[in-house]
Amino acid sequence: MSRYIAITDIHGELDKLESVLSQIETRPDDIFVFMGDYIDRGSKSKEVVDRVIEQSNYNKCVYLIGSHEYAMLHAKTDEYYGWLYDNYGGPATTRSYGGFDNIMKIHGDFYRNLKFYYLTDKYLFIHAGINPAYSLEDQNEVDMVYIRGKFIYSKHNLPQKIIFGHTEFDKPYISDDKIGIDLGCGKYKNAHLCALILDENGKEEFIYS
Numbered sequence: 001m002s003r004y005i006a007i008t009d010i011h012g013e014l015d016k017l018e019s020v021l022s023q024i025e026t027r028p029d030d031i032f033v034f035m036g037d038y039i040d041r042g043s044k045s046k047e048v049v050d051r052v053i054e055q056s057n058y059n060k061c062v063y064l065i066g067s068h069e070y071a072m073l074h075a076k077t078d079e080y081y082g083w084l085y086d087n088y089g090g091p092a093t094t095r096s097y098g099g100f101d102n103i104m105k106i107h108g109d110f111y112r113n114l115k116f117y118y119l120t121d122k123y124l125f126i127h128a129g130i131n132p133a134y135s136l137e138d139q140n141e142v143d144m145v146y147i148r149g150k151f152i153y154s155k156h157n158l159p160q161k162i163i164f165g166h167t168e169f170d171k172p173y174i175s176d177d178k179i180g181i182d183l184g185c186g187k188y189k190n191a192h193l194c195a196l197i198l199d200e201n202g203k204e205e206f207i208y209s
């Protein structure tokens with residue numbers, strides 16, 4: 001079995017991403033799971049996306065969608081998401097790309113191909129979580145990128161442990177059936193970016209920027 005390396009909520013903080021990556025001795029069969037919110041807030045959204053794409057030269061990489069990519073992708077067609085983009089760090093992404101229209105011109109293939117979750121035998125990787133009232137197949141898109149307490153503070157019925165981001169904690173949130181690894185990178189100057197390495201024996205190792 002390969003190791004999984006989960007990273008989420010980078011939010012334009014290229015230096016913190018590089019810091020985390022430099023501390024991981026990667027193996028060729030490691031699988032990187034980037035769990036969304038590459039963009040917004042920090043000043044280097046475009047460079048962060050370039051860097052996570054670059055990692056696919058060395059390892060299998062899975063790219064999930066986060067709430068901020070969801071808002072960006074709907075910003076021009078839906079007033080509510082346009083408001084979210086404008087008020088939750090989107091202008092930093094527009095600056096990073098030298099204009100809003102450049103985002104999809106430069107990285108359109110990347111953003112259009114983002115997945116909502118990645119399911120393995122032991123784990124479900126997803127940006128925000130699932131609505132525990134529904135099966136995985138019946139989840140709606142908005143819940144998968146925006147849900148918080150209703151997911152975090154109740155049990156879910158999947159056999160997999162859920163690895164999630166989106167809701168930030170002071171340190172990784174660890175319970176029997178889920179692990180949250182967003183520590184507020186991009187939102188707070190001193191917040192760490194956290195990578196979670198899951199090995200073949202079920203060991204969980206946390207790496208911090």
Ligand SMILES: [Mn+2]
Nearest residue numbers: 009037066166
């Ligand atoms: Mn986020």
